[in-house]
Amino acid sequence: MERQEALVQAAYELLAERGFEGLRTRDVAGKVGVNIATLHYYYPTKEKLIRGVVGYAMGRFRSTLQPADSPGEQLRAHFAGIRRLARNEPELFIVMGELAMRGRRDRTIAAIVRDVDGAWQKTLAALLRRAAKEGAIANAAKADDLAALIVATLKGLFILPAEGHDAKEVDRQLRALERLIA
16 A cells, blocks of 8 residues: 555656656656556556545545535635645645646546546535535525636646746635635
């Protein structure tokens, strides 16, 4: 398991540094200190390795959905957590942006991104419905629309050029989105 995690971490780092076109499985294996056959043992295809990278990245985002005393507090903590990730882990936004852009040209990557977006949107919609029930947001009927807006906004932030990954700008945009929802 440690070796699999190390391979995913190496692929994640290389994807952030070089972009999708610069991601080479030989380089991933070399960064971990294993041969290419070992990498292919754990990840027989580049698609499976990318799924591992996406799983790792989404785990970082899921870390912002910690239980709270109320759905409204959990929603606020989620936004604060995403802002913290933008500040402390800008490579996360770069990696997700790379995958979103590649998905426009690659059906396999598009399917991975679509699955992740769908699951994330469903989770957010459920949280928004609970927050609306307690009065933390205005309208539960629009939870699916709000979830789609949140995911779309974040995807837009992901694909900003490198200089657009300024944590202050991400923070400003996420705060504006949070104000619209509350």
